[in-house]
Amino acid sequence: MKTLFLLQFASCLFMLVNAFIIGITRLQVRWVSRRYELSRWLVFAGIMGLAAQYFIQMRYGFRATGDDQGAVVNILIYTPCFTLISLAIYNIEATHARRRKMNLVCGGIYAAIVACFCIGYSQSGCLHIGAWRYAMLFLFVVSVVYCISSIVRELIKRRKLLENMTGGDLIPYVRYAQASMLILLLASLIMPFAIISTTLLYCVAPFALLSLLFFVLSFVALGNSYVPTEELLDTEEATTGPCATEQPDAMEGHCAASTPQPTSVPADAAAPEALLSDDRRRLIKERLDGWCAGLGYKDGTVNLLSLSHALHISRDELSRFFDQCLKTTFRIWLSDIRFCAAKKMMLEFPDYSNDVISSECGFSSRTHLYRIFKAREDCTPTAWREQQLAFRAEDGAVDAGGAA
Numbered sequence: 001m002k003t004l005f006l007l008q009f010a011s012c013l014f015m016l017v018n019a020f021i022i023g024i025t026r027l028q029v030r031w032v033s034r035r036y037e038l039s040r041w042l043v044f045a046g047i048m049g050l051a052a053q054y055f056i057q058m059r060y061g062f063r064a065t066g067d068d069q070g071a072v073v074n075i076l077i078y079t080p081c082f083t084l085i086s087l088a089i090y091n092i093e094a095t096h097a098r099r100r101k102m103n104l105v106c107g108g109i110y111a112a113i114v115a116c117f118c119i120g121y122s123q124s125g126c127l128h129i130g131a132w133r134y135a136m137l138f139l140f141v142v143s144v145v146y147c148i149s150s151i152v153r154e155l156i157k158r159r160k161l162l163e164n165m166t167g168g169d170l171i172p173y174v175r176y177a178q179a180s181m182l183i184l185l186l187a188s189l190i191m192p193f194a195i196i197s198t199t200l201l202y203c204v205a206p207f208a209l210l211s212l213l214f215f216v217l218s219f220v221a222l223g224n225s226y227v228p229t230e231e232l233l234d235t236e237e238a239t240t241g242p243c244a245t246e247q248p249d250a251m252e253g254h255c256a257a258s259t260p261q262p263t264s265v266p267a268d269a270a271a272p273e274a275l276l277s278d279d280r281r282r283l284i285k286e287r288l289d290g291w292c293a294g295l296g297y298k299d300g301t302v303n304l305l306s307l308s309h310a311l312h313i314s315r316d317e318l319s320r321f322f323d324q325c326l327k328t329t330f331r332i333w334l335s336d337i338r339f340c341a342a343k344k345m346m347l348e349f350p351d352y353s354n355d356v357i358s359s360e361c362g363f364s365s366r367t368h369l370y371r372i373f374k375a376r377e378d379c380t381p382t383a384w385r386e387q388q389l390a391f392r393a394e395d396g397a398v399d400a401g402g403a404a
Contacts, residue, residue, distance in 0.1 A: 004064055004198065007205060008054045014209055015051035018216045019044055025220045036223055039088040043219060046084035047212075053077040062127070067198055069127040074195045075136045076117060079110050079143055082187060086147035089180045093154035102150055109143040137192065144188045151184065164319075165304040167334035169368035172222045179211075179218035186211045276320055284321045287311040297337045298362045304330045338362045339372055346385045347392075354381050 022044045026037070056073065057063050063070030083106045090102055116136045120129025155177050162170060190204040276284070291311060296302065307330075308315040322328055328336075342361040345352065352360075358369040373381045 003202070005058060007202065008058045008063070011205065011209065012051050012054035012058065014213075015047050015054065018212060019047040019051065021216055021220065022047065025223060029223050035092060039091045040219075040223065042084050042088035042091065043216075046081045046088065047216075049077060049081040049084065053081070063198060063201075066128075067196065068129075068133060070198065071195045072117065072127050072129060072133055072136065075113060075133075075140050078191060078195070079113055079140050082191070083110065083143065083147065086151060086184070089151050089184075090147070090154060093151065093158045098150075098154070102147075105146060106143060109139055109146070113139045113143075137195065140195075141188075141192060144184075144191070148184045148188055151180065155180070163331060165315075165330065167302060167331050167338075167362075168300065169364040169371070171367075171371070172218075172224075176218040176222040179215040183211045183215040274320070276317065276324060280317065281321065281325055284311070284313055284317065285325070287313060288321075292337055297334060297341065298360060300362050300364055302334070302362070334362075335372060339376060342369060342372075342381070343384070346381065347388055350385060350389060357381065 022040060026040065029036075053074070056077070057070065062073045087099075087102065087106070091099055094102070113136050116132045116139065117129065120132030120136075121127070123132075124130065159170075159173075159177065162168075162173060186208060190208050193200040194204050194208070288311070291297075291307070296307075296310065304315055304318060308318050311318070318330065322330055322333055326333060338361045342357050342363070345357055345360060354366050354369060358364075358366045361369075363369045363372070369381055373379060373384055377384050379387070
């Protein structure tokens, strides 16, 4: 049993270290987002709950006494901890209405688990609650399956939403999503066996701890480059309201006088397949050119929805303009604008570092700028700049020789 105690002690310390990492990195976020910060403290609470579980097991020796008692305590504590971490992941992905549904379902399942424990305890008078332990385990598995299925659906939706409507770096989010799925899948496979058998616990515990560490590091990395996109999640459909059915010219009237709402298209142009008129194409192009001239691309948080509000052009019209006129998407178009601006700034200000260039041109980080250059120029930003400056020097030498 000394080995079991050491494993529990190591796991408790491991959880405390991860909780400390989650808490202290609050001081290093680039943008403060209430949605992300809520998820942070949900993860923190879940990990602290796991640390408390290992401390309780060490202090009172439930698992050392027998698998039955240890399993009951595990289920009672693992379930809310797993739910808190799942809610933290889901909170970043889903809209408010769907988050509330998940809260109610998970709360109801845990209430049923507590009810099974209370019935079993009242009948046996101890933690050996017989068949009720398997009922608790079944409900725990139901909770895990529900959380994982809900999160997978939202991860897919969020990925598509970010690809279509944002222009930032998706790599941190992709890594976070992969880490989230890894910890959830491993938890679903490992935890039931670890709960039932102490012998299996020795085998699977290291994998569970490593997956949690991977998730924590990915979560922190996401926070360092997190761009608030709450309005995208809470406005997944086109903006509706009193101005939603007016003609484009009405922008100069009621809608323009009130809060800035994206103008909508005429009824005959509302279908996604409808072609934009020449007048609308010219208007949208003029406003996009003006937005670029005003260096709007430098805003690292800009997305299709915020751009539509800034231009007073509906999101649907902007999407169709990029598709029909530019044969591209918002993400690719914005990346091209920033890429050209970065190259221009590198040549005009050769002493500027890549950090300054990336920040001034709207890239979320230096690594984002690096990936763009590798994809389009097959070299690093520094190598491209040195190459261009060398070409300029050669051209200058040739011109000087010709003049002589």
